[in-house]
Amino acid sequence: MAEIVIVGAGFGGLSAAYELKHLLKGKHEITLISDQPTFTFIPSLPWVTFNLRRLDQVQLPLEPLLQKYGIHWRHGKVTALDPEEKRVTVEEEITLEYDYLIIATGASLAYHLIPGLGPEDGYTQSVCNAHHAEMAREAWNEFLENPGPILVGAVPGASCMGPAYEVALLADYSLRNKGIRDQATITFISPEPYLGHLGIGGMANSDKVVTEVMQEHGIDWVENAAITEIKPDHVKLSDGQEFPFQYAMFLPPFRGAQFLRNVPGLTDKKGFVPVRDTYQHPDYPSIYSAGVITQLAPPETTEVPLGAPKTGQMTESMAIAVAHNIARELGEIQSHPVKPSLDAICMADFGNDGIIFIAAPVVPEPSIGHRRHATALRGVWVNWVKNAFEWYFLMKMRWGTAVPWFERLVLFLLQLSLVTPIAPSSDQSKPLTVLEK
Template sequence: MTHVVILGAGIAGVTAAYALKSKLGPHDEVTVVSDKPYFHFVPSNPWIAMGWRERADIAFPIGPYLEARGIKFIHSGVKRIQPDVIQVDLDNGDVLFYDTLLIATGVAGRADEVPGLAEHTHSVLHIEQAERALAAYREFVRRPGPIVIGAAPGASVLGPLYEYAFLVDADLKRRNIRERVPITLVTPEPWPGHLGLGRDGASRGAVTAALVDTKISVICNARTVSVDKDAIHIVELDAAGNEKRTHALPYAYSMYWPAFGGVAGVSSASGLVDARGLVVVDEYLRNPDFPNVFALGACVAQPAVQDTPVPVGAPDSVYSIQKASEIVVHNIVAQATDVPLASYVPQRAKWLSDMGNTGATYLSEPQVPLRDINWMRQGRWVHQAKVDFEKYFVNRIRLQPSGQAPSAASRIADVMGRVLSERRRDRTTPALAAPPGSGKPLEIRMPLDPCVELRALAKSVGEDANALAAELLAAAVADAKGYLNEAAVEAMALARRQLLVEALPERQPGVEFHGGGT
């Protein structure tokens, strides 16, 4: 019997836990530890910060889904990792011994490396930060002014920097106040669209054109020095790394992407991490000094692809994490069965960025130069593809194990509980009808008796019959998906994508979305 302990219940940790439990023996144990009781789909954080998603759309308690698969879940932070005695000490006082340890904790933003950054700017690195950013943004639109969206020196995974800038542009246009809000993008990259990948390619021209088209100013080779309540202080370097000019950018609202470091409990693990607290791994995603310790996701120490005047970290994406998860799961199982390990080199970078009503997709293969494929495509289909991928991935995490039905605590129960609760709070005020849906009408023929029952139900709780029917149908569909197996979830995702693409008002013949990550 072997015991695998996984630190982290995010995209990397949960994906690996599901796969390991299915591949290990029936007597092998998998334990997941997380300082948060929920899973959340991190790439949707910019949407949370714009008010385009609710927390419940992308975050939900993960314990029941892990335990339904026979995976033990412990809600606790990590106090200390002791790889020399194969032990993890938890904040709750528990001590875990492991045969194999997989670190998938994600990262902590090092906002303290730039004086004033944490106090005066916002972030979308974590969902709680995105929610605070939304509250501040809603105050900002009441008294608009300049916006600065930036990345600190050494920041990694810079896709969200551009995505958030384009989302803000789209949102301000919808509010008819864009002309009153100058937007400046501040980046350590040597040019727009560098993204930490190095080498000039298709992304440079496409990103530059998009910034010009949306009238977003950009400062590259930018080292953010400090932030105070009135201005963000920038030193702009030239290509040789010499100081070119300084900027004091006034702002009424600012979003910043910090440099990454290891989370508490991992960053102090001597022999496992580098100077920034990120886990050092070899080509098999295991630590060179402790081969029973693996790492996956953003917590992995990745060297910069190339030297730049201002440090720029390496990229990452859900697609890359998924591919790495396949490798790390194979290697953990292989190590226990004396099967040859698989290498994670070369890597492949691929992601989707939302730009409001449109979007951009990027592919680089291999991820490091010299690469054979390097392209970027734009269009409304990419925006829809990202929306679709979010739903697909969340559905996969919520997938019930084979042979299990959804819990009795269904979404229909949630709908009726909310309706009745609102009714109890205000028995004198009739409920307002929900606004009509924006989708294509779907004709549903119902026998007379259920139709009358539905109308009577709606009348009894003071709801509009059409609005209640729409909510109950949506809840019933959500519950029905819980009966699908993995193959059916894949088939549903494909069918959904086909239906959505057919309905798009803008089409780009010859350009197809073929899976991948965000």
């Protein structure tokens, strides 16, 4: 009987645990470790910020869920990993041995890279985790008592720009509903070379669609912007420009967790885990990676650095591929190894409007030099779709299933997929993307 340990209980960790439980049929032990007692549906955190959701509406308690489905639960922070001895240490006290380890930690938020960035030691808000979204909500409620200039965007090295667009336009929506939009300017400050670039070179018409939305809602913007310092009431850019603010939200760069960076040769210099096509580590085949923590090179280089975005769907596809490949190694399923398709859907809701971005795959296919499918679609229906997806994803986490058959059917109809077979000639020993160590 194999011991499979999963670190992280977000989109990747919980999906991998459920898919493994389904594929292994109770023949092997699965343990999930997380320093958070709840699963949080991260895409809904902008709604929490603007009082459109309560935080408890987008969270699920992990312990009763996992116990219900026969998955072992360990609440605590992983403090050490020994890949040679195949063991992890929790809270410096408990040691767990594993046959397979899935790293699905998400990423640490590198606020320290920009002076004044962040809600705890700086002057800006964030929607990257539940605690910070609650802080952003409290700050927003205070802001409404004394409105003024609003700044939203991201700093150099950030990725997944969708939430920044959501915050800017939800701020506009909230202020208009309260009849005080004329009391606050909104400026979007982005490291992207143009609006709608999203860190991936755009999605066909995304630049045109995003620009139209910003113009219609009276939001100014600064492209190709490198924030260098944030003071209590203004932001400084590398070109000398300064922008005042009463409320600011900027997405930070991501880094790997400290316990990963402490292991020589395990990660790149930023703490991201390199992987083969099978999403195994190239030097430690018993270690798999899924989600934001996985190393993925941006499709193109930009003047101001941007990270490669990893959406919830991309994370889910990595988790499904990892579970499939582990089950195959254990002899529980007979099939070829698979890799995640890295098709991405990003839904940005603006209250009474929205944009859905589709890139299939995020990284253009080398064999054809472009994506199979890429588009940006706008409409009020995006709000309905995102609401429905939130309900559906939380429900399937309650059901203990990762990808029901009807979800696979919908993805097929959208010309999307979660995993694809690895060709027999593929060099699985070669990392998918190798960045500087």
